[in-house]
Amino acid sequence: MNRRDLLAADPARTPLLAVGNQVGEIARDLVPGGVLIGHDDRLDLAVAETRERIADGRRAPLFEATFVHEDVLVRVDLLLPEADGGWRICEVKSAASVKPYHLGDLASQVWVALGAGLPVSAAELAHIDTRFSYTRAGDYAGLLRTVDVSERVAPLVNRRHLVVTAARQCLAGGEPEIATGGQCATPYPCPFQGHCRAGEPPVADYPPELLPGAAGKTAAEALRQAGIADLRDAPPELALPPALDRILTATRTGVAFHDPAGFRAAVADWPSPLRFLDFETVGFAIPRWLGTRPFEAVPFQFSCHLAAEDGTYPQTEFLDLTGADPSRACAEALVDCLGETGAIVAWAAGVERACIRRLARLFPDLAPRLTAAADRVVDLLPVVRNTYYHRDMRGSWSIKAVLPCRLPALKYSDLQGVNDGMAAPNAYQEAIHPDTDPRRREALRAELLAYCRLDSWAMVALCDSLGRDDDPQG
Ligand code: SF4
Numbered sequence: 001m002n003r004r005d006l007l008a009a010d011p012a013r014t015p016l017l018a019v020g021n022q023v024g025e026i027a028r029d030l031v032p033g034g035v036l037i038g039h040d041d042r043l044d045l046a047v048a049e050t051r052e053r054i055a056d057g058r059r060a061p062l063f064e065a066t067f068v069h070e071d072v073l074v075r076v077d078l079l080l081p082e083a084d085g086g087w088r089i090c091e092v093k094s095a096a097s098v099k100p101y102h103l104g105d106l107a108s109q110v111w112v113a114l115g116a117g118l119p120v121s122a123a124e125l126a127h128i129d130t131r132f133s134y135t136r137a138g139d140y141a142g143l144l145r146t147v148d149v150s151e152r153v154a155p156l157v158n159r160r161h162l163v164v165t166a167a168r169q170c171l172a173g174g175e176p177e178i179a180t181g182g183q184c185a186t187p188y189p190c191p192f193q194g195h196c197r198a199g200e201p202p203v204a205d206y207p208p209e210l211l212p213g214a215a216g217k218t219a220a221e222a223l224r225q226a227g228i229a230d231l232r233d234a235p236p237e238l239a240l241p242p243a244l245d246r247i248l249t250a251t252r253t254g255v256a257f258h259d260p261a262g263f264r265a266a267v268a269d270w271p272s273p274l275r276f277l278d279f280e281t282v283g284f285a286i287p288r289w290l291g292t293r294p295f296e297a298v299p300f301q302f303s304c305h306l307a308a309e310d311g312t313y314p315q316t317e318f319l320d321l322t323g324a325d326p327s328r329a330c331a332e333a334l335v336d337c338l339g340e341t342g343a344i345v346a347w348a349a350g351v352e353r354a355c356i357r358r359l360a361r362l363f364p365d366l367a368p369r370l371t372a373a374a375d376r377v378v379d380l381l382p383v384v385r386n387t388y389y390h391r392d393m394r395g396s397w398s399i400k401a402v403l404p405c406r407l408p409a410l411k412y413s414d415l416q417g418v419n420d421g422m423a424a425p426n427a428y429q430e431a432i433h434p435d436t437d438p439r440r441r442e443a444l445r446a447e448l449l450a451y452c453r454l455d456s457w458a459m460v461a462l463c464d465s466l467g468r469d470d471d472p473q474g
Pocket of ligand 1: 194
């Protein structure tokens with residue numbers, strides 16, 4: 001690899017790698033009689049032991065079987081003996097489905113194993129089956145779904161030598177000159193991005209690709225073809241649908257689009273008292289609590305601000321860091337806080353509605369009140385999308401994009417630690433881990449509370465601000 005010195009550990013990948021390891025262990029547990037090829041720090045020994053175990057004729061399943069061919073080394077998650085005398089290669093993934101890039105990984109394994117002389121009968125991927133329900137402690141039979149992808153992998157295997165040759169040429173030469181692009185972020189963010197982008201000309205402040213949606217993509221492609229790299233340089237006669245035209249005008253002029261009358265009209269029939277509700281959820285690839293499914297969004301925290309008659313906004317908050325299933329405690333706290341009348345305002349409200357309905361399904365004694373609460377949820381996001389745009393939102397109506405543009409004093413970036421949607425479930429998982437130091441746990445508690453409080457307060461502040469005629473942007 002060129003420029004290994006630029007590689008730094010990516011903390012965001014750490015939880016993903018840990019889940020991958022756990023899924024791998026579960027996959028092994030589900031294969032009786034398997035033998036683990038160890039030697040993680042002496043791969044030459046791993047290769048030798050693999051060779052011996054295959055030659056000994058016992059045909060036991062092997063975990064982490066290790067092969068080398070033309071200096072390419074692979075470790076196979078599961079190597080399973082087949083009745084025809086061959087072996088089935090199974091790659092285990094912690095994803096919810098087979099992704100195209102999984103096939104390339106698997107093709108490399110098959111190419112190396114074949115080259116090392118192994119008769120490979122089949123190639124398959126095992127991924128997490130989202131239909132699995134965790135009903136018995138420690139029993140993960142059914143968590144993984146295996147898919148035979150032998151036919152899809154075969155053409156890739158036939159071309160693998162070309163990939164290997166290209167990789168060798170790349171390694172033998174200097175740093176390759178490749179422009180950054182979609183490959184830098186998909187399927188995973190490339191750790192070299194800072195380095196590669198530093199050598200490129202600066203990107204425009206407002207590139208056409210900021211235009212959202214399918215119509216925005218089409219318009220952006222047309223602008224690019226016309227040689228326009230910044231929305232501010234788009235020709236005045238350019239005809240766009242009204243939603244995109246607002247964005248273009250706000251970007252070109254630097255004056256935010258704001259329709260306070262439209263905002264007031266859209267929220268006028270939301271019944272009082274308004275409550276502003278935000279959940280934080282966690283979705284474990286490997287279900288942790290009985291009755292849950294892989295990746296099921298389980299709320300562990302909420303914050304709710306009530307617009308009281310006296311003009312104050314009392315807040316209720318809930319956060320369970322015990323590590324036990326937070327669902328019952330969350331449902332009870334919600335019933336206490338949401339009352340029986342008034343609209344419940346949420347941002348991209350589908351999440352809040354789904355969380356409340358899930359709790360209603362789980363707890364029949366609370367179901368009537370929770371179901372009624374779910375029916376009172378209204379969505380602030382489409383109202384804001386239709387009535388406000390500032391060019392620094394850069395094509396996004398995430399509340400984190402809108403808030404600092406409309407109300408610069410309220411910023412997520414001012415929060416310590418947890419300040420985005422992915423950080424919250426990661427912080428929660430760290431906080432409930434038994435090895436986490438109690439002081440660290442309390443620090444995470446404070447960060448999570450501050451983050452969720454800002455999410456619900458941001459809706460209060462935006463509702464107040466966007467309904468007013470005066471514009472902080474001037
Ligand atoms: S940042 Fe993009 S261009 Fe640079 S090495 Fe990574 S994928 Fe390649």
